[in-house]
Amino acid sequence: MAGRLRWYAHRLAAMSIAEVFHRIFEQGRRRRSAGQTWSWREDGELPVFPGLRDRLLALPPEDFPEDLAERLLEAGRKGTYACLGRTWPPCGEDPRRWHLDPVTVQHWPSDAYCFDIPFRHTDEFGDVKYVWEINRLQHLQVIAALAARRGDRDAAAFCRREIASWIAANPPFRGVNWASGIELALRVVSLLVVVSFLGPDAFPDEERQRLKATLAAHGYWIHRFPSRFSSANNHLVAEAGALYLLATLSPDLPGAAAWRSYGRTTLIEEIGRQIHADGVGAEQSPTYAAFSLEWWLLAMAAGDAVGEPFPKEYRQRIQNAGLFLSWILDDADHHPRIGDDDEGRVIAAMAPPQNYVATILDALAAAINRPELKPRQRHPHLWRTVFSVAAGGGSSPEGVATFAAGGYSIVRESVDGRRLLLVFDHGPLGYLAIAAHGHADALGVWLHVDGQPVLVDAGTFLYHSGGRWRDHFRGTAAHNTLLVGGADSSRISGPFNWSRKARAALLTSDTSPGRWHFEAEHDGYPGVRHRRRVACEGEGTVAIVDQVCGGKETCGVEAGFLVHPDLAVEPLQDGFLIRSARDPVLSIRHEGGMEARLERGLESPIRGWYSPEFGTRQPAARLVFTGRLAPQEALRVVLRVASGDRI
Numbered sequence: 001m002a003g004r005l006r007w008y009a010h011r012l013a014a015m016s017i018a019e020v021f022h023r024i025f026e027q028g029r030r031r032r033s034a035g036q037t038w039s040w041r042e043d044g045e046l047p048v049f050p051g052l053r054d055r056l057l058a059l060p061p062e063d064f065p066e067d068l069a070e071r072l073l074e075a076g077r078k079g080t081y082a083c084l085g086r087t088w089p090p091c092g093e094d095p096r097r098w099h100l101d102p103v104t105v106q107h108w109p110s111d112a113y114c115f116d117i118p119f120r121h122t123d124e125f126g127d128v129k130y131v132w133e134i135n136r137l138q139h140l141q142v143i144a145a146l147a148a149r150r151g152d153r154d155a156a157a158f159c160r161r162e163i164a165s166w167i168a169a170n171p172p173f174r175g176v177n178w179a180s181g182i183e184l185a186l187r188v189v190s191l192l193v194v195v196s197f198l199g200p201d202a203f204p205d206e207e208r209q210r211l212k213a214t215l216a217a218h219g220y221w222i223h224r225f226p227s228r229f230s231s232a233n234n235h236l237v238a239e240a241g242a243l244y245l246l247a248t249l250s251p252d253l254p255g256a257a258a259w260r261s262y263g264r265t266t267l268i269e270e271i272g273r274q275i276h277a278d279g280v281g282a283e284q285s286p287t288y289a290a291f292s293l294e295w296w297l298l299a300m301a302a303g304d305a306v307g308e309p310f311p312k313e314y315r316q317r318i319q320n321a322g323l324f325l326s327w328i329l330d331d332a333d334h335h336p337r338i339g340d341d342d343e344g345r346v347i348a349a350m351a352p353p354q355n356y357v358a359t360i361l362d363a364l365a366a367a368i369n370r371p372e373l374k375p376r377q378r379h380p381h382l383w384r385t386v387f388s389v390a391a392g393g394g395s396s397p398e399g400v401a402t403f404a405a406g407g408y409s410i411v412r413e414s415v416d417g418r419r420l421l422l423v424f425d426h427g428p429l430g431y432l433a434i435a436a437h438g439h440a441d442a443l444g445v446w447l448h449v450d451g452q453p454v455l456v457d458a459g460t461f462l463y464h465s466g467g468r469w470r471d472h473f474r475g476t477a478a479h480n481t482l483l484v485g486g487a488d489s490s491r492i493s494g495p496f497n498w499s500r501k502a503r504a505a506l507l508t509s510d511t512s513p514g515r516w517h518f519e520a521e522h523d524g525y526p527g528v529r530h531r532r533r534v535a536c537e538g539e540g541t542v543a544i545v546d547q548v549c550g551g552k553e554t555c556g557v558e559a560g561f562l563v564h565p566d567l568a569v570e571p572l573q574d575g576f577l578i579r580s581a582r583d584p585v586l587s588i589r590h591e592g593g594m595e596a597r598l599e600r601g602l603e604s605p606i607r608g609w610y611s612p613e614f615g616t617r618q619p620a621a622r623l624v625f626t627g628r629l630a631p632q633e634a635l636r637v638v639l640r641v642a643s644g645d646r647i
Contacts, residue, residue, distance in 0.1 A: 011434070013499065063381075069143060078090050079091035084133055098131075127462065141194060141197070188245065222243055223259055238346075249302065267310075272313070279317075279321045280406020286337075290360040319373075321364070347386065362383065398412055415643060421446075422447050426505065434498065435498055442530070443482070452566070461609075482532065486556070529549045547629070547635075556628050562608075569621040576588050583642065
């Protein structure tokens, strides 16, 4: 109860007066809807994406790995789902599996009114994200594609049984699977994709009526309880996208005209808010930007198919987003893992491990006919059934660029034949009042060499159930920047909220090749400002200079750099050498009277951890330079990309 009260207090502090009144009104509407019932009959044809099945059948074999689909089908028959770093215990066709948490092996309530289930404030059943992930039904997208390509009636029947089982186990609006609009929106897309692949005639009349009634209930509930004010981030985009798709492809549904108008208007408005003019996603997370782009691209495809194209400004903002994403992908299509990543997808992945941002960039380039934005490699994916993607890779950007609105400066250059990607963050913490998916990474840096992430973000690990681990992975010590007094640069007040947010600003910059530099500062530490300069000092050499400005006393500081766990670290007299299995990659040395130490897998305090995927963590080397800085002093760290005799 104490934790719940703290959550409400912090959440209330982030709200405007208008939002407070909205929440009161919304709560009243929720209570009035508690006894809502729903008809299980809805006549008419099931909605389909025009041309989706035809493009699926035309895919070459290399774009549809059938072995993956077969494994998903076999696992589905046993009920042994695997995602987010967890494997569900075998549960066959038991309808209770739709509410099963794989960690606690407890079942979330299935008969309670959805808004009476305190999923944010209980650990009795586990982290609600696990049960929600399976209930997105995205595994059925791939299995339905297999059924269509092979003409496999057993696989098609499996998809139908799963949908019928879900409908029977989740009556509107009971159970935790009706509590979040974004979850309903993602399930709508899965059902639309499955119907499109199998064909509407695959469903007998009774199944068709119940499925269409279920889609109608989803649309009604999403439209009745939209995400607004401080919640109006990617959740709002998903809700609007689902309503537009559902109403456009099934205009005979009750309420479809209102859904279509609201969805289209909201999508157009939100792309201008949630993608900066320079293409950076306002949530300060490349994966969340890609997730929202999936919705904007799907809606654009549906609009084009029915003769209702979206305006040119909408397409221009998509193009700008594609340009930024092309800058942060290295030559192996990896990108710096900035901010949160919960592995959320709209159209199901085909071949893990998946370079998600690269996949969406591939679709984006095809959608707006800008082949130069394509990623360097080809990624099999069901998105190829939405947009026909041409063969061949795109061209890599080269040089130095600053994305001022989003707050990133990026260097892409060759150093003695080695490819360097450096990203420097001088942007905002995140989007809207709660900045839900941002991390306390102000003035952080990320470095990739030859397609290998070297200096990395720690990742995400967990959401609702993360506790102090969630705090650590969001905190400053998990990022490649400076801690002052051991504090976070932005103050955490819950798993998706902040009570104080650092404000960063770019002070000076020069993007000239061979002599580039960037200098920025932020005000996240009370009474002082952290200033950082990142500068080229010769081929393959980067100097990072940190100062604490504005105070009168010396400050205890620590500059940390997290190394990807695939790499080894060796101590040097004044720093560290980072090596791959074959050769040296990077040296990091400090200049001045600082102490150098290596941290790995510590739990008190938490230091030196890396999360390769949601739900998993592993020890990783964190290189630390620590000491005290007077107001006019500087901590100088030099990075040198190894090449030949240079280390």
